[in-house]
Amino acid sequence: MTSGQPLPGGQEPTLTISEVVERTGLSHDTLRYYEKAGLIERVGRTTGNQRRYAAADLAWLEFLIRLRGTGMSIADMQRFAELRSRGGATVPERLAMLRAHRADLADRMRALRRNAAALDDKIDHYERLLDQPGTDDET
Amino acid sequence: MTSGQPLPGGQEPTLTISEVVERTGLSHDTLRYYEKAGLIERVGRTTGNQRRYAAADLAWLEFLIRLRGTGMSIADMQRFAELRSRGGATVPERLAMLRAHRADLADRMRALRRNAAALDDKIDHYERLLDQPGTDDET
DNA sequence: GCTTGACCTGGAGCGCGCTCCAGGTTCTAC
DNA sequence: GTAGAACCTGGAGCGCGCTCCAGGTCAAGC
Numbered sequence: 001m002t003s004g005q006p007l008p009g010g011q012e013p014t015l016t017i018s019e020v021v022e023r024t025g026l027s028h029d030t031l032r033y034y035e036k037a038g039l040i041e042r043v044g045r046t047t048g049n050q051r052r053y054a055a056a057d058l059a060w061l062e063f064l065i066r067l068r069g070t071g072m073s074i075a076d077m078q079r080f081a082e083l084r085s086r087g088g089a090t091v092p093e094r095l096a097m098l099r100a101h102r103a104d105l106a107d108r109m110r111a112l113r114r115n116a117a118a119l120d121d122k123i124d125h126y127e128r129l130l131d132q133p134g135t136d137d138e139t
Numbered sequence: 140m141t142s143g144q145p146l147p148g149g150q151e152p153t154l155t156i157s158e159v160v161e162r163t164g165l166s167h168d169t170l171r172y173y174e175k176a177g178l179i180e181r182v183g184r185t186t187g188n189q190r191r192y193a194a195a196d197l198a199w200l201e202f203l204i205r206l207r208g209t210g211m212s213i214a215d216m217q218r219f220a221e222l223r224s225r226g227g228a229t230v231p232e233r234l235a236m237l238r239a240h241r242a243d244l245a246d247r248m249r250a251l252r253r254n255a256a257a258l259d260d261k262i263d264h265y266e267r268l269l270d271q272p273g274t275d276d277e278t
Numbered sequence: 279g280c281t282t283g284a285c286c287t288g289g290a291g292c293g294c295g296c297t298c299c300a301g302g303t304t305c306t307a308c
Numbered sequence: 309g310t311a312g313a314a315c316c317t318g319g320a321g322c323g324c325g326c327t328c329c330a331g332g333t334c335a336a337g338c
Contacts, residue, residue: 290328
């Protein structure tokens, strides 16, 4: 017997922490930190207390990674994870959170595009400076 | 006499730190920190040692704010400011920095769009869950 | 049985980008 | 001249998101 977890339907593939590190790109420490922080529910253990991640754990981690990738804070992810752990009744609240976050993200992307445009202008400016080195207009 | 600075051409408008706070949205502390960090050259002072920002200082600050807004680190901004302070000969290096940063920014924006798309999918998923509450597919 | 490497825990530490604080000086209005 | 607001400096502190460390336990191969 290798797994300290119930096996819901047939055989459940489980992964060691190092395998999850490989698949997610997160570090060992970050995985343990996420669990401690409650971002993921306590992962199953072997009888020897070593973590074994189920496929569902991995899928959830991958979603968390995307949330992080859109700039969601750990605190908000904790709140989201807590709602999720409370079951289907919290779907409206979760949806509201994601929509708010999505709107925020859209704002940040707009700002990013504006700033990128200013950066492009500056690049153009320098390119022109190099082409005709007479004007030493320092700004 | 109010300004401890030379006045290059005609009257140079100068601003107190609080006026710059208003115009830039940066805090007093951040402005002083940026100066201490070498992001802006030492700002002119009154005889009483109070800062007076020239129009050029403000323009440079606004550019720095845009660089920050595209995710450039303080360390890189220090490097850029140092190049700028060394004069026109460093224009090629500055251009290279900005181009590299621009490419990096493009990568990050692409990643952001991918993650935003995943977020949209999840939102759709939750909306469908709410419309037909039979399937309690928790992922 | 023994070695070696993977894994465990609790807690300290770190890099970043500010932000705050104490204690003092300067400016403005009256 | 005086009160009160604005400003100065050096340095400590903070919130975030990890990252590292010490001191162990566990697992796999020989």
